[in-house]
Amino acid sequence: MNWEEFLEKELKTEYGISLNKFLEKERKEAEVFPCEEDVFKAFDRCPLEDIKAVIIGQDPYPTPGDAMGLAFSVNEGQKPPRSLNNIFKELHNEFGGVIRTNGDLSDWTKQGVFLLNTVLTVRSHEAGSHRKHGWETITDNAIKLIDGQEQPIVFMLWGNDAQRKETLLTNKNHLVLKAVHPSPLSARRGFFGCDHFIKANEYLTQNGKEPIKWM
Numbered sequence: 001m002n003w004e005e006f007l008e009k010e011l012k013t014e015y016g017i018s019l020n021k022f023l024e025k026e027r028k029e030a031e032v033f034p035c036e037e038d039v040f041k042a043f044d045r046c047p048l049e050d051i052k053a054v055i056i057g058q059d060p061y062p063t064p065g066d067a068m069g070l071a072f073s074v075n076e077g078q079k080p081p082r083s084l085n086n087i088f089k090e091l092h093n094e095f096g097g098v099i100r101t102n103g104d105l106s107d108w109t110k111q112g113v114f115l116l117n118t119v120l121t122v123r124s125h126e127a128g129s130h131r132k133h134g135w136e137t138i139t140d141n142a143i144k145l146i147d148g149q150e151q152p153i154v155f156m157l158w159g160n161d162a163q164r165k166e167t168l169l170t171n172k173n174h175l176v177l178k179a180v181h182p183s184p185l186s187a188r189r190g191f192f193g194c195d196h197f198i199k200a201n202e203y204l205t206q207n208g209k210e211p212i213k214w215m
Contacts (some may be wrong), residue, residue, distance in 0.1 A: 003043040006145060010138045019134030023121060031124035033060050033067035039120050041069025043142075045109035051146055052112035052209055053154040053200055056162040059119035062127045071115040073105035086182040090191060091214050094198045100215060111212045116142065118161065143168045152207035154200040158182055158191065175203045 010016050026032050034041070057071030061081060066074045072084050080088065080103035088100040105115060118139045123129040143165055146153065153174045157163045159181030169176055179194040180186040201211035 001048070001145065003040075003048055006048075006142065007040060007043060007138075010141060015134040015137050019138075022130075022133045026121075026123060026130070031064070032130075033062060033064075033122050033124060034069045038067075038069035042071065042109070042114060042116050045070070045106065046112060046114045048145065048149065049151070050112045051114045051149065051151070051153055052204055053156065053212060054114045054116060054143070054146060055156045055158070056143075056165055057115070057117040058159075058161050059117055059128060059130060060122045062122045062125050062129075064124065067122070068104070069120075070105055070109065071117045073115060074103040076102060076104040078103055082184045083182045083187075086184065086187040086191060090182070090187075090194065091197055093192065094195055095215055097215055108212065108214070111210075113212060114146065118165070140165070140168060147171045147174065152204065152209060154203055156196050156200070159186070175200070 011020065023032070027036075055071055060067035060069075061074065065078055066081065068075045072087060074080060074084065080101065084103050092099045105113070109115060116139060119128075119130050119135040120139070121130045121135070147169050148171065150173070155165075155169060155174060155176045157166060157176065157178045162181075163178055166176060166178070177194070177196045177199055179196060180190040182191045197212075197214045201214075204211050
């Protein structure tokens with residue numbers, strides 16, 4: 001199964017149809033992020049068979065101009081939000097060099113990094129507003145499908161919401177890394193110094209895969 005087949009199947013389910021009706025109503029009543037053509041960008045950019053690493057976020061940025069369909073990522077030219085800045089600081093701690101400023105993480109997806117939010121849409125300025133309307137069922141099923149792949153994959157679970165998805169991961173061939181969320185409220189309690197990016201590349205190299213150029 002590829003992502004196109006997966007999404008087609010999911011959106012024809014009872015929960016998929018209900019979700020679509022909800023989104024149609026939301027888009028008539030308010031501004032919804034990301035734009036419709038970017039909702040499934042994570043799937044479009046990273047074929048199932050190419051996935052090397054999975055980073056799980058919560059829901060899209062609710063501020064205008066930021067959300068672009070990839071977890072933690074923002075459109076090129078947008079100022080990186082604080083959580084993303086902390087990710088870049090951790091990258092600098094691990095690899096040195098100049099701290100990254102481009103918040104568009106599309107270059108990661110081209111290398112097999114699947115940037116998945118557990119909820120794929122949000123109402124403008126209302127974080128969490130599209131939770132519990134069906135997205136979680138679809139993204140949980142996506143995680144299960146990824147877990148079933150034979151190629152070695154690293155799952156990076158940052159924060160409690162992402163770590164709850166560990167119960168979906170049963171394939172012993174994969175590497176699961178856990179840390180607190182990179183938000184300003186928690187980053188200093190274990191995200192900084194987690195070395196997840198180094199550990200991911202070490203695991204990929206040990207399994208005959210090209211390491212990811214994170215910087």
